[in-house]
Amino acid sequence: MKVLITGANGFVGKNLAVHLKERKDIEVLCAFRDDDPASLITKVAQVDFIFHLAGVNRPKDVEEFKAGNTDLTQQLADAIVASGRKIPLVYTSSTQAAQDNAYGLSKLGAEDVLTRLAATHGSNVYLFRLPNVFGKWARPNYNSAVATFCHNIARGLPIQINDPCAQITLVYIDDVVRHFVALMDGLKPDASFVTVEPQYEITVGDLSKTLHAFRESRNTLITEPVGKGLIRALYSTYLSYLPPERFTYEVPKYGDPRGVFVEMLKTPDAGQFSYFTAHPGITRGGHYHHTKTEKFLVIRGEASFKFRHIVTGEFYELHTSGEQPVIVETVPGWTHDVTNIGQEEMIVMLWANEIFDRAHPDTYALAVGDHA
Template identity: 35%
Template structure:
């Protein structure tokens, strides 16, 4: 268990690093803001005594000269703080790019930033990262995956102007590499890449979206398909939920299609819960999970890891609906009625006690804020 300090802790990669640390049960990292970086003494105080400093802050978009200047400045400011630290960190880890030194203003600035950090004399891990994708990426900024997912979630169709092959790495894998943890059930620090063309990427995401639009689960035959699907789902939540389920009725009674999976099975199980009983209070990093209340009344509540707002869905067995748990959202199910609650659960993978991908955390934040209520 290491003590870490981060620059760029509020960004896409920084958020995923913090989520991974929550799952590992490590201490909250020390966050070095851009305002902090302007004062070497503040930086020096914050990095003193930590095991690793992860330099994630950077500038990726904008005028080429401003992008280059921003990356050099951030590295120089961190280096100045490292030099005055009373108890210097054991290691500095730099989230560099595979484009480093490629002759572009951005690539050359990333390479020069690595040299600035190396010149402090502290051990440096210079980690070259490919195109990162994952949950809650910023459209039109972090990756084409985020842009395509947002367009599809809003009912549009992605446009591909230039087709080329890209290498995609899921951001949790990159976080594991930067933090320095061995492979786990939900992450792989070797950062296995998905290589495909931009047009193929758009078509693959469009296929996932088309199947899921009716509440059906698309083909999820490998880890990148699961993670692309989870990324798409992050752009659908909470606006697209709960999902209406097909219902059939005849003289015998009713039938509800709770889960329809294309090209796979997963695991289905059910539970009963007495009045007032709570189930859940955890989050998943990769697992796809569906809740369907079949009898009784309940409230499903969710909170994104690191946030305080809680999304709440009142559900009833009188009109069964599906609520799929987005990855990296803490969730729970509470029996709010006076009778026994019967709930069906489905996950895309068989439960593995050795790697359950279930990380405990309460939904209700310690910092109260008004709840967001979903109809």
Template identity: 30%
Template sequence: MRVAVTGGFGFLGWHTACRLRAIHGVEPIRLGRNDFADPQRLIEALTGVDAVIHIAGINRSDSDGAVQQGNIAIALGLAGAMRQVGKPLDLVFANSVQSQRDNPYGRGKAEAARIVKEAAKDVGGHFADLLLPNLFGEHGRPGYNSFVATFAHDVAAGRRPSITDDRKIELLHAQDAAGLLIQALGRDVSEVVSAEPMAISDVLHFFLETHELYAARGEVPDLSTPMRRNLFNTYRAAAFPEMWPISPQVHCDDRGDLYETVRAHGGTGMAFMSTTRPGQKRGEHYHLHKVERFFVVKGEAEIKLRRLLHDEVVTFRLSGDEPSFVDMPTLWVHNIRNVGDSELVTMFWSDQLLDAANPDQFPETIAQEAIA
């Protein structure tokens, strides 16, 4: 199936595009502002697809009218292009629970749902309307996507946010939302997506606790629940790459050196060592959820990382002469190469035991360019 993702360069759009590639082997057509600014360009893009996951929208603006009318205008543009294409197109709309409320954003999303539903019916396609709760996850924009993104960036930068109205909010990780959107393709359904309620203060407390443990010495917090793991990965994305690498304290005596590689407060996990010959490399994959650490024990290593669907490469040089480690962010392709003249000894740790049936490991090379 050929799938277009509107808003494909935004927060949820990126997560959805990543999941389509990882789980379903689909290279999505990502549509952004430039595509909606040119009606003919949008029509040409939709001509080559079978389905559309419509995520594009306006969350915030200086004007309430801009929020409401902006979401309606985007829906009208998409609906017009679908009718011009003139073939059946299945449509999944990433709606919001706010569409059930009488506010500018909610009214805009509700009207957008009506517009694109009619377009899907007119061209003979299925229509799924998923009302999503508050979303969070890796690489959310602080001050825009959610308070979780704002808290993660503030705490990672050493700031302590304040809370004026503490209450429980239903939170859903972006990868879980992406999975539901993809699952709805080809279906006629309208439903409110449930999520886990969590107090705003509990989210902040988790980030502050994580920062104290993780930023200071790389100590992994309790990851015993999916929510804690997802919040941890959100924090790690906000802290990357500035906090790396970390060099632990080395204890020396006549017997040699002793240093701690991983300390975890909870959850399962596994650690292992490897040797790598000069010029050889390991990795060339990415993970959706797994927390993974590379610890260079001996030799000279170069670690490269590239955020999925992006081109920029982050490079770290680590040496066994100064033992240090880097944690691999989720949804970043990564590898490690022996760039020295002697054997490279590396210790690896992940927060989960290997499940051969579901390893959460997807092959891709650093050199592969992001999708335009």
């Protein structure tokens, strides 16, 4: 299949083009604003599907709205008719098409052009009145609060908020692309107007707080719940605005004659991750917990884990090594320790189900001792 993308150098176009080029069954052609009409006709004649993403939203002259939106869409529709084929088309309109302003009217005019194309020529036309689209590669200081905030906060620059209670509706670029590709692959929606789901509602103030929390997480090591939904998408977007010199950051390292202990990541509701090392013959631990639980994974070296029930005195010992990944769990009510029984430095990954609280550590010293 050959696919044409107009506006391929824009935010949505760049993301769509990358996704399409990942597929072996798609050949992507691109049309740009400066292309002459003859070039557009030639490209349209070759393709099987069109993503019409080109448009004007911040012109120097208000008359450019009509030329860059309505008139360009008419040229594209004429090229489809001239091809003699019913080429399907996706068009990115705007929620502003419902507003009485120059930009909205030019987008509405483009919608009308394509609606007539569908009615008179038979091309399937899919219209997207997109709200605020966010994601990687959107231009900051242009028409996206998310892009501007991410760019500035990632660099420690101030942001301007006029009304923190103002509500904005967002859709994520990957969800937009997913809907586009589904239509290209043959999905038949119930109507020509297609809505991208999910849509997210957030205030400008909460957006700022969330993005600042991402930045502060490098200091606190406490990450937001970035595994799903809006927070997942915002975190990915925020990271995409980091300049290369900020790709890395240091975390605290605590060392003593036994080895080092390094905290990597903390979460509000799923504990924390860290690692420690131990020199040959060194024992770490020798304590128990009432409620706290931990998972240990030896990733280098050889370890002896010892456990003793704090009431019955029952004893248990096991050995693991970095050669075979085995998770060892600490059990409440059992005092435990780990000893490096190998000849090289031992490295152990550690997850605890809660962030360490120095005021309430739930950690009580008690030697395990050897088996009687």
